[in-house]
Amino acid sequence: MSQPEEQTPPSQAPGDDAAAAPDAAAKAEAEAIAPLSLDVLSTIKEAQAANGLKHNNYQRYRQFCTRKIRRMRSKLGLVSKRIGKQYRRMTPSVTLFTRSGDKRAGDARYVLIALFETERAWAYGMQLKYDMETFVDNSRLRLHMLRRMAKADRLAQDFFALAAAVGDTRLQLEADAYASWIKGSHQFLRENWEDALAAYVHARTIFSGLAGSSLQMEQCARVVEDINTNSEYCEYQIRRASGGSSATVEELMELHAKPNSLLNSKLNDLLEETRREQAESLSEVGWRGKRVPIRDDGVRVALAAVRQAEQQLAVAQTWSLNDVTGTHKHEAVMEAFHGMLVQYNAAVQATQDVVTKLSGREASQKTQQHLDDAQFLEAYLQFELGSLAIKRNEYIVSEMESRLPENVAVTEREATKLESPVRLGRMYQNLGNSVESLRGVPTRWFDAATAGSIVNELAAREAVYEAYRAYWAGRALVEAKEFGKASVVLEAAAGKQEAAVAATTQAPELDAGVVTAAEELMQRIRSMRAYMVACAALAEEEPAAEEAAAGRGILETPKIFPQTVSEAVVAEFPPAFTPIPCQPLFFDLASTYLSFPDLSSKTGQSTAATSAPAAAAASSSGGQAEEAPKKTGWFGLW
Template sequence: MDITNFVVSARNQALLYGDYTTYHKQLAKKLHKCRKRLNIATKNRGKFTNKGPITAENLSENREFLYLQLLTAERAWAHAMRFKAVHSTDSKGITGRTRSHIISRLAKGARAAEHLVQILSDTSTTGATDTDILEARAYASIIRGAAQFENQNWEPCLRSYATARIIYTALSTSMKVDTFKDLLSDTIDPSIRYAAYQTKIPRTLAIPTIARKAFPSSDSALVEQIGKLAPDLLKESDSDAQKGQVGAPSAPQTITWRSREVKIEDAAIALALASIDAATAQLTEKLASSDVILPKEMAAAYDEVLIASQDAVDATKHAIDELKEEGVSQDDARIQSLQITRTAVNYQVISWRIGRNRVLSGEHDGALLDSAPTTTRKSKKDASSRKPKIEPPSRKISRLKDKVVLYDSTLQSIESIKELPGVAADRDLLEQLDATAKYFHALKSLSIARSHSLTNQSHNALVLTKHAFDECEQAAAFFSKRETSSPESSPRNIEIRSTDTQFLHNLLKGELQRCRAIVEIDNQRQKTTNATPPSARAPLVQRLFEYPSDGVDLEYLVEFPPKVNPIPVKPLFFDVAWNYIDYPGKALATAPEPEQKATEPAQPQKRGWFGFGR
């Protein structure tokens, strides 16, 4: 019958584009259409007649009666949520007749849902399965718990929500539906936590444990149905295993941050820290195995640790928000302890994130040029016997760019640590973070220098390598005085060992000498190319306009013995000879014809400037 999916999908679809008022109107229309299909709707201007409650026989004849009952309960719930949303911003809160109206609507919806459970229990007539009955029972428990929550009946409220949680947990083990998980995380678990707080249940108990203890074990039929789906769900030994955490029974009770030990009072944080320890142990074992060779596979092994660490961060933030909503001041010891815990778990998340980037960079944090991951999976034996393949410079530059992106991400993560509460006042930690940043700055500068070297820009490569060497020298001077707290076989994180800085220092020292040699060779080659033999050069007296960058050549001041060289001379002889030599045809060209003189009139003489004037 899929009761839960019918209700949740209708809520999500309506609330995605509207509010509870829109949802209430949609339910009213759906309910009227459903009554029309069943021929029980009151006609227009007709007299209302009570059709009576729905029976198991009605449900066996037509399944529409099931949706009629669900729509009735859901409309009452939406009506109550509509009033609650409208009056949530009141200065005095929801009081008086408004609260009474909300409680009455929720109670009406709970009665309709409980009546549906009663009808479905007659399995011989309705043909309902145990799953259908459990879904209807969980839905009725949620609405009844909401009514008791508004009425501030905390123990019955806790019992109702615990029933819904146990049922949905049992159904999720067999049906593998994400809808149940969403209901648990969004609606049921926060209500259980708040009701447990009102009934003075300590926070050290996890929500699965609280739900198991508040579950009505006296209902033998319900216990039997749950036992068929999840036999170990209600046992005493699985108080923490219900949450799906590995190693949760040995959850830590304290957390240490910078030599300060803080007691963990929230069970969700303790379970998250226990899952981090279990995931770290699995990561160490996986990295030590011979199957993991490629950096991408090694980085993928960090996913479980990162997820568990993020869960611890979320649980700590949720615990702080709950205390703030309860009106607890910042000076309270619980808030102070949670702030320290928050800094510790956030530092742990960032540390594992940096460790994942270091693994992706390759061997020795990507300090070696050929330490990037390969595209094919090879065993260690094949990798050692395989001949190295020569790659084009463009391929190497692309890999260096990927490393620079990882180093930038690591440097941003280090800067984000400084923004955590309490870090700015810890001088030793700030010095350690600065030294760590210098180490990764050196790696970044080395990668950029190598890209310049591959493009034949030796001077740029030398400057960047020198900068990387200076940064690494400062980082090595700091880490050489500190002792590492983790063994060499442990997974990489933010902690930099002295062996890492020493390896990079020695590598940069050799790279610096190599770059200097390349620059010197390029300079000598350039001089050889630009040099010209003395015989081809002009004497110094003819090159006074040039600056002697290589010094003055005093051995070639002038050309001796002098040579006769042609010089440009204007032919004045021909200009003078033109006036005295009578060339053939000169008279004809200059003498006018007689007839032309007689026929043509004389031209008037021009006066003034440019022919104008009197």
């Protein structure tokens, strides 16, 4: 018997081999894992902002990274395992990310573990860098910091390799830029300027491209700004090492004004070194025709810093917008004044230290000469410090006067902090106190004429400030409607103004601005007197008149004087509608064409009474009146 032929299953039929191959490929593609998408910059910036880096607390951020890594490893099962007598540490890899049959395959936490391990090592290195500033012997800390930064660099490269294998195009670019930035920071701390610059340029190129094509434009732009600052410093060091021209103090101060954690400590040391180089040319100081040499290096460096602060103040007063800090002119000028006051105080302290040191030495002619020069220098710096405080207060007064109600538009008053005469009076009191403090500065090195000119200048300034203080006190009383007291105070202000003008004539070297202010004060006093008289005359009227005039035009209220300074309304436009009587034009025209019916029978009047005037008119004319045809019916129609 013949055996039955084995039948081929339908799925293994020869004719179906071509159809089985595409099905297997489709199944393989379905099992393949899609490229991972992750915003690296947003992830780390949000974590840093929420965990201490707003206040440069790198230890807190490092502890956060440790806890986050532990949680993610526990969820993914990447815990250390004991194999024999050794523990094996599981690290994220492409094999684990694409492991088939695992429900955790393709999980973004594999990439996040590699990212936050890099962040933890970097945060540890930055923590050690800040600890170095608090210890004198920090050589061991520096070595530890460099090892941590080297580990962060190595982990960043591993993170980039993992992201390049499993991530999409954007993740690959961000990981490449992040790894280059970590490498640049590592080489920057090792002072390998060329390698750091190359890494920074590569990271800046990628972040600049991402800033123009991503939603995180602000974050990318901020990172690019930090990279630019570090790159400029690297270029400066390369130029300096190659024998090129070194940077000026202005360039270093511009870099120092940009907040950067890596640059601050290095720039402080470099600024001191550059100032010492420039201070070598500063050998003497002159004041009122007398010049003394500067023998102490510390005082010379402090005076060089003062000169630099003066240049920054001049630049801040000239610019309408400070390009370094991005703040408005007033804020930039106040910051420049503050920096200049700090430098003057440092110079005074350095000079006082020299005086104390020389006072303790054995008396000799040379020591006495050096001590006398140091005391002269101390008096000069104290006088300049007091003069700077006066200039600062005068600038504040001018800025406050610009915010008085009459100097601010009505549309801008809600957004502007208006000033009051009381605050201006207090500022002039502070100016008077500053002048009084300058009287204690010794002037024994000058002759009688020079010392007398200094005394006359201080007296003239004090007289002008007292006159302005009285004027603002009088204006405050006028606004408070105390017209009797205001009249007395303004009269006293006029007398003080005359005394101030007389005092300015005795000080020919006084600032022209102070002389002009003294001369202009009389016009202000006269204007305030006229305003006070008008307000006093109108104060007796009923307040209802002023309330009724509120919001109405001047043409409607010609006898009401406004007591507040504001934009006047001449007339209301468009004018309001006025009702007028409407005449019945149709009936006025139709009455001449209508004949009304005879209603004498109903009213009780005879027709003879109505026809008598017509008959009399006919007889007086000497003729017979033609009898009009009698009409019947309504309106004479029938």
